[in-house]
Amino acid sequence: MKFLKGDLTTSQDLSEAALSYTTSYSKAFKLDMILIKFSVNVTEDITITLDSANGAAYDVVLRTKGLSSESSFVYKPEGDANFVKGDQIKIQCTNANGTGTASLSVKSKEVS
Numbered sequence: 592m593k594f595l596k597g598d599l600t601t602s603q604d605l606s607e608a609a610l611s612y613t614t615s616y617s618k619a620f621k622l623d624m625i626l627i628k629f630s631v632n633v634t635e636d637i638t639i640t641l642d643s644a645n646g647a648a649y650d651v652v653l654r655t656k657g658l659s660s661e662s663s664f665v666y667k668p669e670g671d672a673n674f675v676k677g678d679q680i681k682i683q684c685t686n687a688n689g690t691g692t693a694s695l696s697v698k699s700k701e702v703s
Contacts, residue, residue, distance in 0.1 A: 599697040603684070605633065610684035610693045613642060616701075619676050623698040625666040627684060631691040632660045637684050639666055644677025653680075673702055 603610040610627075625639060637656045643649035654666050664684075674680075684693050 599699070600695060602692055602694040604692050605635070605684070605686040606689045606691075607686075609686040610682065610695065612683075612695055613681045614679045614697060614699075616674075616679060616699070617676070619702040620674050620678075621700045621702050622668055622672040622674065622680060623700065625664075625680070625682060626696045626698070627664040627682075628694045628696075629662050629691045630694075632662050633691050633693075634659050634661075634688055635685045636687075637664050637666075637682075640681040640683075641674070642679040642681050644675055644679075 599614055601610075601612050603612075627637065635658050637654070637658065638652060639654045641651045641653055643651070653668070656664060656666075658664060680697065682695060682697070
């Protein structure tokens with residue numbers, strides 16, 4: 592059974608620091624989508640990583656993307672993106688150009 596879960600959201604001023612956010616799920620979950628909206632067009636690198644409950648040796652990069660003057664980024668996993676209790680998703684965005692604000696939203700559902 593799947594339960595709707597509120598979106599996880601945060602924002603980061605890229606003139607101050609890079610975006611680095613790790614989810615804090617306490618149950619198994621299905622990842623539906625990750626959306627990052629920028630206040631200005633940015634040229635930055637995005638990395639999305641599975642932080643495995645089984646330890647660092649099992650962490651997997653799910654997606655990397657170099658943005659070039661873009662205002663948003665969307666990641667939708669292919670197929671079923673079901674994760675076990677203790678798995679987390681780490682989202683990172685560089686701040687090489689030091690401009691703009693990144694607003695992050697992670698959409699998911701709890702799985703029982």
